[in-house]
Amino acid sequence: GSVGILTAGTSDVPQAEEAALLCREMGCRVFTAYDVGVAGIHRLWEPLQYLVEEARVDVMIVAAGMDGALPSVVSGLVDVPVIGLPTSVGYGLGGGGEAAILSMLQTCAPGMAVVNIDNGIGAGAIAGLIANRVAAART
Secondary structure, three states, rough: EEEEEEEOOHHHHHHHHHHHHHHHHHOOEEEEEEOOOOHHHHHOHHHHHHHHHHOOOEEEEEEOOOOOOHHHHHHHHHHHHHHEEEEEOOHHHHHHHHHHHHHHHHHOOOOEEEEOOHHHHHHHHHHHHHHHHHHHHOO
């Protein structure tokens, strides 16, 4: 199967790479685009178009800290499952990933599931299972 991984910012990359590593170990093809968050949403269009239309990913992992908005935005734009990966990036009241996970859990965007804060392994495992199941059904 094929997995697309996006990060909102560069601070989310370690957790995304953890997920990517596990997906590759599960035999998935992994396509990544980092630092495409909603603070500069124009950065999202080209990578998202590539992942959906050219790479034709089966599932996406979207990592975000701070306000955790990117996974909901992506889920509203694509027709594949999205796994929200909240990261412990943030400060103030929502620091430590609390605001990110709460935003993701409270989303009204369809087709999105959420793993715990900084759980790249969990996100990679579920994405790998989905992607490989889709690939098996295709053949």
